[in-house]
Amino acid sequence: MHRARWRPIRAERPTLWACLLAANLLAACLPAMPAVAQTEGEGLSPTLANIKATHTVRLGYRESSPPFSFLDHSNRPIGYSLELCDAIVDEIGVEVDDPNLKVEYVKVTSDDRIPAVVDKKIDLECGSTTANAERGKLVAFSPLMFVAGTKLMVPKASGVTQVADLKGKTVVVTKGTTNEQAMHNVDAKQSLGLNIVTAGDHEQSYQMLADGKADAFATDDILLYGLIARHKSQDKFRVTGDYLSYDPYGIMYRKGEPQMKDVVERAFRKLATNRDIIPLYNKWFVARLPTGEKLNVALSPQLEEAFKVLDENQ
Template sequence: MKKSCLLLALCAASLTVHADTLRKVSDSGKITLAYRESSIPFSYVVGTGKPVGFAVEISNAVVEEVRRQTGKPVLEIDYVPVTSANRIPLLVNGTIDLECGSTTNNTARGKDVAFAINHFYTGTRLLVKKASGVKNYADLAGKPVSTTTGTTNLQVLRRYDQEKKLNMQFSYGRDHAESFLLVESNRALAFGMDDILLYGLKANAANPADYEVVGDSLQVEPYACMLRKDDPRFKALVDGVITRLMKTGEFEKLYKKWFLDAIPPKNAALGVPMSEELLANIKSPSDKPAQ
């Protein structure tokens, strides 16, 4: 009986440490950041170096504030690659402390994790080869279509397919690069994903002129940094950093750098101006989820 009580107490203590990210980071002297390998321009890897991107810079700004609040100026940063499928489990179990990438803030995920202030808005569209002749979803009836495992886009596309009775033949990549490869190698006619990620993949393809982003935007969704639930102190810190970036104009400078100017690895510019939704969110920062 005593052993059982001790075990339960240890488990509870472990969960408490995980729930209090600042305490966990302060005790270990390390913060663990998740990154995506091919979510251009939010979080991706160039060559064999560290991750770069718009969301990576937001993460770095958060780390600086963590260093200040914990009094640990030499805080170690550990980078862990995540996929659409494992990012939430790795956050919940304490493997990673913060995930800033291309993750949609929605009510379903909000049952397991918390989200910071939204930092982007996007919708599901299609990346196709121009030679395919595909212009919208109806052109894909009975045809092979790729998307990425563990994404909201997969659910959106399946629902649309069922509603319209298109019988699209889905295949699933482990990450966005793998999903795009299915189109590149002609194993799928289209890749359905958030339009901004499709523009990033197109800009960095071997032959960008061969591809185009087409189709109606099926659903507008916000991106936000993801952190553990029931950790109001850390959420307040992350929200405070993002609000500061938005109010001081630093956010707009970061946006210009990653969405309007030329970016690595091919020094191609995406040329995507801020959406009305994002402009409104800068004026009145919100963590409101998609439904």
């Protein structure tokens, strides 16, 4: 499958929307990795050496995490995260002196995405993954690419406006997500007696709500808006409640490879320096998606600041 190239588009700067915390908290929540200089003549790191030997980069994608990683009408993986990974692949090509690297797309789920990175089934995970300290013990993350938080999707006719209104009711979460833990935490803290059930991916979670098997679906707010737009169900469902978690997103790759870390961060800095990263954001969050939906989710001031910091560090 060939990689699609993106071209920056012009977009009016939309009204900024609020997030929970400043984006630079991402750096504080992950374990620090000491910088290791790449000495002249030193061999490539394991991931890069394998890529050079096989001429292939394996990208993990999600089937139903719009606009980050999802399938178009031809079942081709597309999305914001995949385009960021495309830029990293270009930078890997420079590092291993192979400008014609092939890309192999590998489907992953919220439950198996981290093992897929650790077990070397994929080289980059291009989805909607929260970077936190716990996961940082197992994998490495790119610079911040988005900030989200857990909210609730409920039927429009429902009287639910906050999590306390779900006392004793059924909430579906996608297995292996930070949202699952967030719901268990709030359930214990507020003694809500929730029946928390899991589904294999976001599409299945959405379907459980649509089929009346759950009273609410809890996941990151941007994913809920993306699913509502994709299903054209604005008249059926709404997103509600306070943020129940803080979720900074990053691209995952294998931990303990300083050379790979340098390549990933260099790709992000180039996007920021060339002023390509904000048009790329607008392409997937503000403009109409290739599949026809339009989220119209403006760039947050925190994420905009994070992109500026990347530029300043060039």
